[in-house]
Amino acid sequence: MTEQLVRPVGSRPRSVDADLRRRARAVIPGGMYGHQSARPLPDEYPQFMRAGRGARIWDVDGNEYVDLMCSYGPIVLGHQHPAVEEAAAAQAELADCQNGPGAVMVDLAELLVRTVRHADWAIFAKNGTDATTTCVTIARAQTGRDRILVATGAYHGAAPWCTPRPAGVTTADRVNIGHYTYNDLASAQAAVAAGPEPAAIVVSPFKHDAGFDQELVDPAFARGLRELCTRIGAALILDDVRCGFRLHLGSSWEPVGVDPDLSAWSKAIANGHPLAAVLGNDAFREAAGRIFVTGSFWFSAAAMAAAVATIRALRAEHAVETMDRLGRELRAGIMAQAAARGIEVNYTGPPAMPYLTFVGDRDHQQASAFAAAAMRNGAYLHPRHNWFISAAMTQAELGRALVATEAAFAAVGEART
Numbered sequence: 001m002t003e004q005l006v007r008p009v010g011s012r013p014r015s016v017d018a019d020l021r022r023r024a025r026a027v028i029p030g031g032m033y034g035h036q037s038a039r040p041l042p043d044e045y046p047q048f049m050r051a052g053r054g055a056r057i058w059d060v061d062g063n064e065y066v067d068l069m070c071s072y073g074p075i076v077l078g079h080q081h082p083a084v085e086e087a088a089a090a091q092a093e094l095a096d097c098q099n100g101p102g103a104v105m106v107d108l109a110e111l112l113v114r115t116v117r118h119a120d121w122a123i124f125a126k127n128g129t130d131a132t133t134t135c136v137t138i139a140r141a142q143t144g145r146d147r148i149l150v151a152t153g154a155y156h157g158a159a160p161w162c163t164p165r166p167a168g169v170t171t172a173d174r175v176n177i178g179h180y181t182y183n184d185l186a187s188a189q190a191a192v193a194a195g196p197e198p199a200a201i202v203v204s205p206f207k208h209d210a211g212f213d214q215e216l217v218d219p220a221f222a223r224g225l226r227e228l229c230t231r232i233g234a235a236l237i238l239d240d241v242r243c244g245f246r247l248h249l250g251s252s253w254e255p256v257g258v259d260p261d262l263s264a265w266s267k268a269i270a271n272g273h274p275l276a277a278v279l280g281n282d283a284f285r286e287a288a289g290r291i292f293v294t295g296s297f298w299f300s301a302a303a304m305a306a307a308v309a310t311i312r313a314l315r316a317e318h319a320v321e322t323m324d325r326l327g328r329e330l331r332a333g334i335m336a337q338a339a340a341r342g343i344e345v346n347y348t349g350p351p352a353m354p355y356l357t358f359v360g361d362r363d364h365q366q367a368s369a370f371a372a373a374a375m376r377n378g379a380y381l382h383p384r385h386n387w388f389i390s391a392a393m394t395q396a397e398l399g400r401a402l403v404a405t406e407a408a409f410a411a412v413g414e415a416r417t
């Protein structure tokens with residue numbers, strides 16, 4: 001991407017995007033589907049993207065933005081990180097999808113086992129849903145039990161057992177799913193007591209339900225879940241798909257001092273290349289070897305080479321510390337802007353994965369006005385989903401994002417008067 005392509009945001013009509021949307025409506029159900037559908041977003045959001053470099057992205061019409069969504073999590077080192085792209089290309093040149101996995105699969109499994117404290121083994125797949133579903137399958141195979149406990153409102157993927165949308169889901173798909181409240185150990189104990197005994201309790205590193213203020217984990221809750229699972233012989237499954245390698249170079253609960261039995265990973269582990277992983281401890285190794293899970297592309301070597309390079313670069317570049325620092329600066333800047341205008345906001349979550357809501361904001365109207373104005377001014381963030389900061393963001397890009405959020409607060413202030 002050359003600098004010549006950079007245009008002030010909004011300087012170009014969205015003609016390419018509009019034409020692609022029109023064509024998509026004819027050949028893609030609903031015009032688009034899933035979490036990347038721009039339909040529920042303000043008009044300012046392009047549907048189709050063209051390119052990314054570091055912390056900057058361009059839509060198909062050539063408008064440039066500072067990226068505060070990072071492809072909804074996969075980009076952690078910045079777009080097109082040179083070492084990651086080189087490793088993936090070198091492997092792809094040999095071969096990617098073959099009759100057997102490449103040697104890099106063993107290299108990656110060894111690296112993950114060295115990097116993540118609770119991991120004694122690894123299984124690879126493609127998407128986060130593959131990983132969470134495989135964790136659940138291993139827990140059921142190990143315990144001979146059916147029931148799984150999840151936190152109300154938590155997202156663990158798009159399979160029938162966990163998708164948030166009911167269309168096409170049967171009662172049978174959900175009959176073995178029970179619920180507890182995040183950070184409320186008594187509710188998990190009550191869900192267990194209601195029986196039958198669960199095969200697993202699934203939990204995310206912090207509460208990051210879309211559209212709601214985020215809640216960091218209470219360490220006592222994490223420890224309590226660990227003790228509960230150990231006492232009843234259930235697996236503690238940590239869904240690290242969204243947070244993994246953004247908050248800690250290891251499992252996200254290592255700083256809390258709590259190790260799960262199984263953990264699900266995807267998004268950031270290969271800096272945008274398609275890969276997921278299930279990591280587990282020795283107690284679950286036998287069941288993990290007994291279940292049958294696979295996929296035509298689960299053994300592809302290029303994404304595994306990208307993951308090895310990603311993990312090495314995360315360490316070498318102190319990426320977790322960088323994201324935390326940048327996130328703190330962004331938070332300080334945004335909170336100062338809100339305070340200067342007397343706008344009451346909640347800025348929640350870890351610094352590297354923040355989320356902004358407006359006090360008393362019904363139906364996310366102010367959040368949408370804020371996001372739309374941020375987009376017009378060159379910062380790509382989201383009104384109903386947590387944001388992601390990559391380690392590639394420079395001070396200049398952070399400053400540019402803050403110029404956009406300043407304009408966005410002004411737009412919210414005007415809408416209120």
Ligand SMILES: Cc1ncc(COP(=O)(O)O)c(C=O)c1O
Nearest residue numbers: 127128129155156157241242266
């Ligand atoms: C916590 C969590 N678990 C699981 C998933 C599912 O991952 P995927 O969309 O790759 O299937 C996601 C995706 O956003 C997620 O955030």
